[in-house]
Every structure is written in C-alpha cells, then in structure tokens.
Amino acid sequence: MPDRFKSSDSLLHPITVNPQQKRLWVPHRSRHVPACAWSHFDGPTVPEWHGMAHQKGFRIVSRIRDRFHLKLECKACGAHTAVKLSALRGAQPRCGGCATTRQRHSADGAKLTFLRRDHSYHKYAFFHAPCGHEVRRQFGFIKRVEKGEVNVKCRMCLIEREQAEARAHGWERVGPDPEAKANYRMYRHRCGHFQRIARVNMRNGQCDCANCGESWSSKPSVIYLARIRLASEGLDVVKFGYSANPKRRFRHQLGLSKAAKVTFLRLLQMPTGHAACAAEKRANADLVRRFPGHVVPVDIYGNHINVVSEIYAPALLPEINKLMDQIEAQARISS
Numbered sequence: 001m002p003d004r005f006k007s008s009d010s011l012l013h014p015i016t017v018n019p020q021q022k023r024l025w026v027p028h029r030s031r032h033v034p035a036c037a038w039s040h041f042d043g044p045t046v047p048e049w050h051g052m053a054h055q056k057g058f059r060i061v062s063r064i065r066d067r068f069h070l071k072l073e074c075k076a077c078g079a080h081t082a083v084k085l086s087a088l089r090g091a092q093p094r095c096g097g098c099a100t101t102r103q104r105h106s107a108d109g110a111k112l113t114f115l116r117r118d119h120s121y122h123k124y125a126f127f128h129a130p131c132g133h134e135v136r137r138q139f140g141f142i143k144r145v146e147k148g149e150v151n152v153k154c155r156m157c158l159i160e161r162e163q164a165e166a167r168a169h170g171w172e173r174v175g176p177d178p179e180a181k182a183n184y185r186m187y188r189h190r191c192g193h194f195q196r197i198a199r200v201n202m203r204n205g206q207c208d209c210a211n212c213g214e215s216w217s218s219k220p221s222v223i224y225l226a227r228i229r230l231a232s233e234g235l236d237v238v239k240f241g242y243s244a245n246p247k248r249r250f251r252h253q254l255g256l257s258k259a260a261k262v263t264f265l266r267l268l269q270m271p272t273g274h275a276a277c278a279a280e281k282r283a284n285a286d287l288v289r290r291f292p293g294h295v296v297p298v299d300i301y302g303n304h305i306n307v308v309s310e311i312y313a314p315a316l317l318p319e320i321n322k323l324m325d326q327i328e329a330q331a332r333i334s335s
C-alpha cells in the first residue's frame, strides 16, 4: 500500500476554488490561504513531472497558485490535491480523497457514523454513536476503537444514567464536581440544598442531605427474602433482611462471589427504612426463638456470605412467608 494511505490522514483540508471544479485538498497549515490564491498558474509542465506523478499514483491537472505548486488528481479516487513540486520530487504526496475514505471506513469499523470534521481543531471530527448521540473524537482515537483497544464512552449517556440514579433517590444531578474530583458530582436535594456526593454513593442511595437531614432511614425501603445457592460448596440457604435497594446492592453488601446464584423470592415495599428495620428485626428474633434448628450456623456460610445472622435453611420458607404476610398487612394498615 503506498504511503499516502498510511500517513496522517487529518492533515489535509478541503476548499472550493471554483464551484465548477472538484474541491481541492490543501495542506492543513495552508487552510487560511484564500481559495482564489489556489487558481491556475500559467506555465509549462515538464514531462519529467508527469512521469513522477504517474509513478506515485497521480496525474497532473495543472500548475496552481505559484511556480511551486501543482494540482494532482488521484488515480485511485479522482480527488484533487494541491502539492508542492518539491514534495512531488522528494516524497509520496497524500491524497485528500483517499484520506477521507479511510477515516470513514475507520468510523464504520468502530460502529460510528462519520458526520463532519471539526474545523476548529483538525484532529477531531463529529460522529454519530450507536446510542443516537453525537460524539466528538480524535481520528486517532477512532482507530483505537476499531482495533478494540478502547470503547466510545458516550458522555451524554453517562450523564443520563447519573440523572436517573439521582432522581431515584430524590436528588437532581446538577453538574460536575466544583472541586474537580473525578468521582464526585454536584447534586441538588428536593429540599433545594446543593451538595457534593460521590457518584457511587448516589447510585447506591447512600446520600443523606446535610440540610434537611433526610436520610436513608426516612426513605422507602424493601424487606426481601432471597435464596442463595453456591453449587460448588453445596450451599443452599435463604436470607431474610431489608435494604433500600436489594436488587442492586445485594451481592455487594453480602460480598457474594459471581458463582453464587441469587433468587429474590419476595420483595416487600416498606414506607421507610426505619419501618423496614424494625419489622425485620422483630421477625428475625421470632424465627430464631421458634425455629433454632433452622438457623444456619455462621461457620457453614461465613466464608461465602459476609453476614453473621439471618441465614436460614430453605425448609423455613413457609414460616418466613407467613411473617412477611403479617408485615405486609401491618404496613397496609399503618400507611
């Protein structure tokens, strides 16, 4: 493959010299030269030049601008590129048309659609990402995406995800952290108070408002009944507890390995974390008192589940379900 396909593709710039002619690719550093300056230059073309151009994959269209420049036509794609005579002699001229095609193919390989170059900075262009957003990326970055070295992380998508996380807990994502910490964001609570919070804490709902004092204990919570199976260890137990967000936080809170299979058998919405905590503690105390033989000793599961109590044998499921029926009925009365 000739060099002109490999060299830095972003360094040519398209201009229109004459609307009746093909656009002309000029060196990036000459992009501020007025278009009219690239018009025809009177003078002969030497047979030697034609031979060199032919060898390098081009045809000479004419002399342009001044006695140092030629307009070359690419034999592969037909695009016109302005080239210095000295460059034709001493180097492999680049074709602006082939460079653009290469950029587009590179974008396709990265599952992006090339939209337009960024004329404020020549190394960047705008692309349509698969998520539907427009992203601005360096050409070099697109090549790395194509090779699978990096992902196109869409900033708009990330912001939308963070907004949803905040809304789920009564906050609004306002913007980046004013103290510029990468893992923090600025949020506004429903009471109007602004606060910096780590994104991971917002995602997990661990975000107490310093102004109104609203905390997890006054927010809705869930009493859950989950079955945990770890086939490799012959472990099959049930866990009965509460959490503001069991589905998202369960594995993390319990330090479960990926191999553990978790099935939520029942989820009971509670009006507040406080109510959930009180009801769950009462029910667990009742279970331990009435069915001590079904409480699984911690040395059986302790290496796999990071809690010290509230783990039962599956045989106790009907009894736990009865208690959950009672809690549900109580919660309905008091709400």
Ligand SMILES: [Zn+2]
Residues within 6 Å of the ligand: 074, 075, 076, 077, 078, 079, 095, 096, 097, 098, 099
């Ligand atoms: Zn070409």
Ligand SMILES: [Zn+2]
Residues within 6 Å of the ligand: 129, 131, 132, 133, 154, 155, 156, 157, 158
């Ligand atoms: Zn997106």
Ligand SMILES: [Zn+2]
Residues within 6 Å of the ligand: 189, 190, 191, 192, 193, 209, 210, 211, 212, 213, 214
């Ligand atoms: Zn507040």
